[in-house]
Amino acid sequence: MEIKTYLNEQRQRVEKRLAELMLEPAGEFSRHIESMRYSLFVGGKRIRPVLCLAGAEAIDPSEPVRNSTLTVACALECIHTYSLIHDDLPAMDNDDLRRGKPTNHTVFGEAAAILAGDGLLTYAFDLLSSPHSAKITDSVRIRIIQTIARAAGPLGMVGGQSLDMLYEGRQVGYETLRRIHRSKTGALITASVVCGAMVAGASIEQEEALGIYGNNIGLAFQIVDDLLDVEATTEELGKPAGSDVQAEKVTYPSLFGRETSRTMAREAVQEAIAALECFDAQADPLRALAQFIVDRKK
Template sequence: MEIATYLNDQRQRVEDQLAALMLKPAGDFSQHIESMRYSLFVGGKRIRPILCLAGAEAVDSGEATRQRALSVACALECIHTYSLIHDDLPAMDDDDLRRGKPTNHTVFGEAAAILAGDGLLTFAFDLLSSQASADINDAARIRIIQTIARAAGPLGMVGGQSLDMIYEGQQVGYEMLRTIHRSKTGALITASVLSGAMVAGASAEQETALKTYGDNIGLAFQIVDDLLDVEATTEQLGKPAGSDLKSDKVTYPSLFGKETSRTMAREAVQEAIAALAAFDHQADPLRNLANFIVDRKK
């Protein structure tokens, strides 16, 4: 299957399930829920939930497994969307455009945006621990919740964002750059692949291989993001181009130049694909997603 077709099909499955699971804006909390829904349904590539579904498929391509992974995929998208809402806030990156639309705080106000992010984060763990995920056995569900919580928390995405803010405008070396991006971007990407595999009952050996895959595509994803920030337009990105330069953030192009950065991204993708050597054709979506990540233009 062509990667574009696969992405469209899986994105639609995620969209449909999000629509079924997400709270509806009614009653006393309608304004708050509307602000959550605004950012969740404003668009997006849905890469993390699709990686979750592909991780499950690599281990077991049965329809029952794919269906069980959907609630986990939706939870991951809620967490990712919360992170974008908070990233865009005036105290953080101070951006007014996301996914081609006005950012949450420019529509609903800063306080409402903070609470929308908080709501999406906590709702994600409601999905992971409630009837929506009841078809996943309890031992696997606990491991999935722990994996995602650690990836999203103080030693993962939140910690990486904290380091990103601390070192704004400062000279940092490659090791700190890797630490920032491995935490801020890579941790949730790896958790997306692993959580899908856990739904499918992956062996320890399969999980190790898929972690290597996730770590490398997470690196490639961030390098390409850094390149697009200096090479693409605001219209292509759906968010302000050149924001890293504006905020004086250290990036791969700023440390290594564009061509070396591009080479590093391709090498990371090659390592990711090599990690899947023990998997058969069921892992082809993961292989194709790795190439898509390095070749994307937005």
């Protein structure tokens, strides 16, 4: 499989559906919605929604299922974008560049950026809970909402970010580092894959296998992110390089060194692919995405 072609095709589908679903800036809320749209449409790889679509495809590649999964995929991208807006704020990582463009708060102001993030987060659950937006049974819809809420919430992404900030400038061990990133990065990645499979009618056994896959690619994704922070340029990353070092964050390279970290990322991808043993060729996009994650340069 040519993964770059697959990514581009799926990204275009996500972009088209996002444009259909997203509010238009009009009336008294115009500036607020413009701020939401600015960060949502400024670019990005759309890894999480693509993983959601690939998770569904591994179970059922039919067009009706793919169309139903698109709304869930777009909701996940809204949540991810909100997290980036808030991560960039002066009170958090204090970054002025994201996806190669000025961060939301540098364009619209800090208060407007906070509200843009809040708006995207809550709008995501509006999309997920609207029966007209996708042909998903109510019982599956509730499971998807709960899974994503837990992945994004106080014991998931938000909790992981709080730990990331708590331990800045402090020495921590591997278990703490893994807990931070399993929550901050891995939880929403895992939920993306599993929720796509839920839309397609996956069995419990299939969901569990995809959960193992998601946990491992989430780990690999974060390790590669840590490596790129010290190896890539700001132009390549589209965000400030070296920011983790400057903020004295605990990272895999700081704890294990670059080569060991790279080996850990490769091993995590191997475990992810091994978890897909019970799937046929319909899961090849997931296999290729795992390899793409560990091989990426930005």
